[in-house]
Amino acid sequence: MKKAWIILAALIAGLLIGMAVGDRSPLFHDIADVVGTIWLNGLRMTVIPLVVALLITGIVQTANAASAGRTATRSVITMISILVLVTIMAAIVTPALLAIFPLDPDAAQALRQAMGAVEPAAAPPPFSEFLKAVVPTNPFQAAASDALLPLIIFTIAFAFAITRLEAGKKQILAGFFEAMAEAMVTVISWVLALAPIGVFALGVVLGMTAGAAAFGALVHYVLVVTAIGTIIMLSAYPVAMFGARFNLFDFARAAIPAQSVAISTQSSLASLPAMVQGAKQLGVGARSTDIVLPMAVAIFRATSPAMNLAVAIYVAHWMGIELGPEQIVIGVAVASITTLGSVSLPGSISFIAAIAPICIAMGIPIEPLAVLVAIETFPDIMRTLGNVTMDIAVTGTIARAEGDLEKGEAA
Template sequence: MDTTKKGGIPLHWLMLIGFVIGLGAGLYVNQYIGPDVAWVQWVTSNVTGPAGQIFLRLLFMLVIPLLFSALVVGVAEMGDLQSLGRAGIKTLLLTILVSAIAVVIGLGMVNYFRPGDGVDPALAQALLAQGAEGAAAIVEKAPESVQFGTFFLDLIPSNVFTAAAENQILPIMIFALLFGIGLVMARSPNTDKLQNVIEGILEVTMKLINLVIKLAPIAIACLMFNLAALFGWDLLVRLAAFVGVAVGAMAIHMFVVYPLVVWIGGGMNPLTFFRGVQRPMIVAFSTASSNATLPVALKAAEEELKLPRKIARFVLTVGATANQNGTALFEGVTVLFLAQFFQIELSITQQVVVMLVCILGGVGTAGVPAGSLPVIAMILVMVGVPAEGIGLILGVDRFLDMCRTVLNVTGDLVLATVVSRGEKDDPVVIEPDPPVTVATVA
């Protein structure tokens, strides 16, 4: 997704440069100067700290309109449910199911390998004290056991505006989901106009996020300087472990879950499937863009997998926005990794909340560069983790973005294969030639 350029240099290269500069300067300070020196503390408190916070607050400012509009539009685009019938319902249910499996795999891997463990607890608590001012103290309020009655009751906001003001992200996403379903059910000229307005809000929000993301190289340098100055080389070790766990979880979903779904749900040999989708996978990895890969995926679905054209076009077009398995998995892994890094133990209840937000976030994540950042930032605030930790993963996000885009695009083709089972294209009706009248000569 990273095609935006600034000053002629691709944005992802600028982000990498900012990561390297911030990391190098922070490691130098940690090894040779010390984070407790007066001028270092002044710089982190008055320059790099506020610069990073500005970037994060801009993301927070846009997250509510982004998620609401993206989720409503993503569901409303399934308005073809009325014309496609069971195919549309299967698409929606399979999207939720496969995304849930992806998130569970990611959370299971992070809980088992615990890539965020191992940093100095004193340093973690020091940064936690600095960065937790804007985070909700949900860690202290969360129950130790899952109380399902209260949990599901809290999903329904009694006042959606109050929920938005208090950054209760999951109730807002539930409201957006219901709003989108209502928009599909109440089709009329007026609701079509309303959908156009919401699509306009989404376009404006995505444009603003594109502008905010252009500040990412500076923000990454500032955030990484603060983190590296405090944690030193432990930072690189934990970061490498994070990348390993994230890629491992994606590999399990790609080479275990997808083949099983294709085989059992789609009735197709997994080897045949993967031979047919090689080109979309390569394009997805090289461009890191689901939208850019869509034409190639459509061609592969029709010519290589021999899927019905109307089903393939519907599922792949909707899936490019709404079926983001790799993004959902990545968000869950990142949140739990950063919670471990800052020595914050999340209860079962909180992990269930994270899982649900990631599943819905996979539908509501915008197709813009680093579009998952606002969702991750908001989840971090929900569970009391300093949002500054985002700086840790931004430097390696380009590679992980390429990997999760392959997972997203392949997941769309898996979904199209399963939904297409038992479906046929509408037969082409050939009108008979009009009868030829022969004049009779008397």
């Protein structure tokens, strides 16, 4: 049984027990609340060092990939452009979906009560003050105060400075942060090993406070976030038609084997052989399948920044926080950037590592993430499905630009 299903079972069990107990045992509520909060704090303590280490490692790896030749450079530029575009799409579509299909107000109020009181978001500063604060005067103070965007700006500058060092020094620093990232991943894996206990405890609190409304809210969350991934998956088809000039039906047929593996494994890496076969079926040459597809799996997940931002916006909706334009812009920037550092992580770890920084930067509480990670199994299917479909479409687009499509196979 996969760990994700065990965590989901723990959440459901906690919700059911909490609903059964109701408000008859304040002591049981307090014990569950303490256990859940301790586990949540264990997740919180890893966010800053993990984001810094992963972002530096991801930028160095991306820069190394881009320096491998013209095809690699074109691939990196194309992939980053798509990541930014789909993230902007999520910033527009997610609030629209929530406006059309909002969470039931009574359920939202019950969920907010279960998560504890949340201070209303502070009024955004004037835009000039916002710009002044983007560059930190002290990156350590920015880290200590959870000022994620200034910290990320410094981290990006530092990472690109590492790429300009001579080979020996670059290897030392890159190796240090790679080791730091691996150590932090180990720490967070220890915390996630206790996830069934922590999620069960949080589920008990949620069930005791929100009752049956919790189930409806979680289903609503899955539908909204999955809708964003569905849009990205469907957008891969026009990319294939207009970018690679594939026949729509040929592309759809060639993508089915990789999509089938994606649904069953929820792993882009496991889907790579089927993606290679599908790309070759469409006439993509060996140069592109050998370079672009593995690069796409390593540094490009088209659904990640958009669906991560959608999660953050949904949490704000859940907690009754009105997001201003500055917060949305910050969310787009952080979601687009941090995806470079989390693409190689297991799903449950990347969920926390990628979404917590977005929430913190936007001034959104991260407490709901500890519950939402338990049901990430369902959106994660669409994440992987959208990723592999877009990977094949982008590979075909790069192959056409590089003259690496075999005649007679593509429309």
